[in-house]
Amino acid sequence: MLSLALTADLQGVSNLQPQDTEEEPYYYTFKVLCSSCREEHPNWVSFSRYEKHDIPGSRGEANFVWKCKLCGKTHSASITAGPHAYQIPEDPKNKTQKIIELDCRGLEFTEFKADGDWEAKGAETPTAFSGIDLSEGEWYDYDEKAGEEVSVKDVKFEIRNIKVGTELIIRLKWGQTEYRGTLESIDSYMNVLLRDTEEYIDGKNTGSLGLVLIRCNNILWMASADGVEMTDLGLK
Known part of the structure; x- marks a missing residue:
C-alpha cells in the first residue's frame, strides 16, 4: 500500500x-x-x-x-x-x-x-x-x-x-466481510498479516480473531483506518 x-x-x-x-x-x-x-x-x-x-x-x-x-x-x-x-x-x-x-x-x-x-x-x-x-x-x-x-x-x-503498525481495514471480495487490525507484515503480492484483528460481517462486529493471514486474491480493497469513514462501510 x-x-x-x-x-x-x-x-x-x-x-x-x-x-x-x-x-x-x-x-x-x-x-x-x-x-x-x-x-x-x-x-x-x-x-x-x-x-x-x-x-x-x-x-x-x-x-x-x-x-x-x-x-x-x-x-x-x-x-x-x-x-x-x-x-x-x-x-x-x-x-x-x-x-x-x-x-x-x-x-x-x-x-x-x-x-x-x-x-x-x-x-x-x-x-x-x-x-x-x-x-x-x-x-x-x-x-x-x-x-x-x-x-x-x-x-x-x-x-x-504504509508502515508496519498501521491500523488497516480490509474488505473481502465476498460475504460483506471486513477485517480491522494492525499491519504485521505485507509482501510484494499483497498477502497481508494482521494482528489484533476484528471481523465485521454485514456491518456487525462478530468478534476478535487475533493474528490473521489474508491472501491477496481474497482482498477487494484495503486502506488505513484513519482514511476511511466507518459510517461509509456501515461498521458499528
Whole structure:
C-alpha cells in the first residue's frame, strides 16, 4: 500500500485538494515501476478514481491496469481513500498530510506530477478558489473579502509506503466481510498479516480473531483506518 502525501505552505487558504468529482474527475499522474523486474515505464501514466478496468485472469477490477513490457506481467492499482483536503498544519514542524491512499498489486508509483486543477477555501472567509495550478510548485491569488493576497508555496509531493503498525481495514471480495487490525507484515503480492484483528460481517462486529493471514486474491480493497469513514462501510 502507498499513500500520496503533500507538504505545502498555505497563506490565507485552507482545504486544498484536487478538483475531483464524477462529472469532472481528477487524473492522478505517476511514474510507475514493475515490482517484479524493477523496470520503470518511461512515460507518465494517468488515471481517475472513477475508472473501472477488468483485471485479466481475475474477477476483480481496478482504477489502473498495466502490463509490463519487459516481464509481461499484468499489475493493477486502485485509489482506496481520499482525496483528503490539506489543512493549515497545527504543528509547523509537521506539515506533511495524506491526500490519497493506493492499493498497488505488483507495481509501485515512484513519482507524482500535479497535473490538473486543485481547489481551496479562504482560511478566514467563505471565498472559494478553483482552477489552482500546482504544476510549478506555487500559486498566488487575491481574496477580496479578506483584502489580502493568498498563496500556496513550497509544494512538495511524496509517495510513502504504509508502515508496519498501521491500523488497516480490509474488505473481502465476498460475504460483506471486513477485517480491522494492525499491519504485521505485507509482501510484494499483497498477502497481508494482521494482528489484533476484528471481523465485521454485514456491518456487525462478530468478534476478535487475533493474528490473521489474508491472501491477496481474497482482498477487494484495503486502506488505513484513519482514511476511511466507518459510517461509509456501515461498521458499528
